[in-house]
Amino acid sequence: MLFWTTLKVSLRSLLANKLRTILSMLGIIIGVGAVIAMLAVGAGAQKMVLSQVTALGSNLIMIMPGQFRHGGVRSDPVQTLILDDARAIMAGVPEVVLASPMVRGSVQFKYYGENKQATVMGVASTYLKIRNFELADGRMFTEGEIARRGKVAVLGADLATDLYGEDNSPVNTEVRMNGVVFTVVGVLEQKGTQGPFSFDDQALVPYTTAMNRILGKDYLDEIDLKIDENADQEAVQDHIETLLRRRHALRTDQENDYRVANMAEMVSAASSVTSTFTLLLSAVAGISLLVGGIGIMNIMLVTVTERTREIGIRKAIGAKDRDILVQFLLEAIVLSTLGGLVGIGAGVGVAKAATLVSGFPTIINTAYMIVALSFSVGVGVFFGFYPARRAAALDPIEALSYE
């Protein structure tokens, strides 16, 4: 009974000072709002990355040249992987069902008046299957074309659009890469942006052509493997490592001169990025809640001073210290909880607006809202306690004569 009356009166007094109430809640609103919005964006980003990674298939293994360390300083990637490594893996590890060497370089694409600097990747014809790429138009180059270092190319979707426009099919046209004329035989389907390299902004050519005719490389930038779905991924990876170490004649005390990455690792890397992000957010949330809490404490101290006489009256008619404590604590909690609720609303609004404007997916997690709200209540209790105790400790005679 007393509780409801107290709650009602505190709501009324907050309503009576609307501007002040809003200003004192602002810290909490911004803090909670920012955290909710960023968590929604983060969760959306994580989901997007995970779905893209899993779209590549979990049985993909990538081998990249390693880095040597000289007294803790990392050197540039070294040129340790060669075509024979790829052939040896294919021949020596039975669980590997598909393999493709890969060389990569930046070249100038030219189609009539259109110019574009983009990445060209020299790969085998198996590359599409390994990467789960689909063709939107035309065909992939053949083994025969690879064998005779054919000047044929498959373009990424964005690259094709940039050079040819929306409506023209590039298939059977001729495009120049660093001046060398290539025949376009196919166009890839749109994949969406992925990490630092967009697959949509690249062109695929036979690795033989890339190594000998445009990039002039005799080493590889990557070997991509697809392994048997039922194979033990760890065991296959160990097998490959043993094989490569022997081929590269590494002593037991030497580090690998190559790196092996699989999709499981990339997934865990993605989630470790996310957990770092979450940790960072928690720190931001903590700081903003602290600032918000100090704001509330400040306004509550002002309120207690302003309402000293009211406290005196309440004590005169029989309020105990606890009654006064509860009243002001309740007011602080109402303030912080309202702030939390408005903040959640604002955060959800911002997240939804971001999705609407940019199309970037956001995920609103109810658990985050509950946590944010609990923290808001906690802030009210923590920062409201000191002012409330000060109110409760007031001497009734002094409080009554306060002007």
Next chain:
Amino acid sequence: MTGDMIDTDTAAPGEVPYDGEAHTAVAPVIEASNLVKSYVLGDTEVRALDGVSLAIGRGEKVSITGPSGSGKSTLMNILGCLGPPDSGSYILAGEAVAHLSGNRLAEIRNRYIGFVFQTFNLLPRMSALENVELPLLYGGARDARARAAEALKAVGLADRMNHESNQLSGGQRQRVAIARAIATDPSVLLADEPTGNLDTRTGEEIMEFFDSLHAQGRTIIMVTHDPEVARQCDRQIHIRDGQIVPGESYAPEGG
């Protein structure tokens, strides 16, 4: 000479639920002896009360008068259980209350004292009913709302229950304050200059109202500057320099 002067038509006090017997002046409801209270102002000690003893019987209407700085307010604060004396004994309604803790005193105030202040001291943003209800709620009464409504009816404000204090006139506010004071059915009504902020006519109305409460057997202590108010009481206690001046009334020349 007060009881027969009530004009029931203007005061319209209605029925106040009160189980005390009228005018049993024999049993003292307040018994204080040798109350001492001093304050430290700068480096000097001011003795606000210097051995005050008094007894007030149940159903009496007593005024406490005295010039500013006489210790009148200090005496009122102690009698109202707002703070303890430094020494001396104080028995209120049979309970020794002189040296109780703050929270115990709050209970005592809630149960035995009804305050009426000069500045009304209604709480803002609360309706008349909620104001009157408050002491009942602090006392843990179950039927707080009903009893508050009853008390407001008794002061003739049944139709103003849901008005907030800023929607009420001065006289109405003071009547709400009186309703709040009597709602808990206290042993003593302690009024501090209850007419001080009212115009003469409204002040008279309020005084008549106190008279009717007195007629119903309530014990009333008026702390006042106003000789007119003091004269309307059964007995006048005059205080000067922290001591009761025997046989002296506040304005002897006035009658």
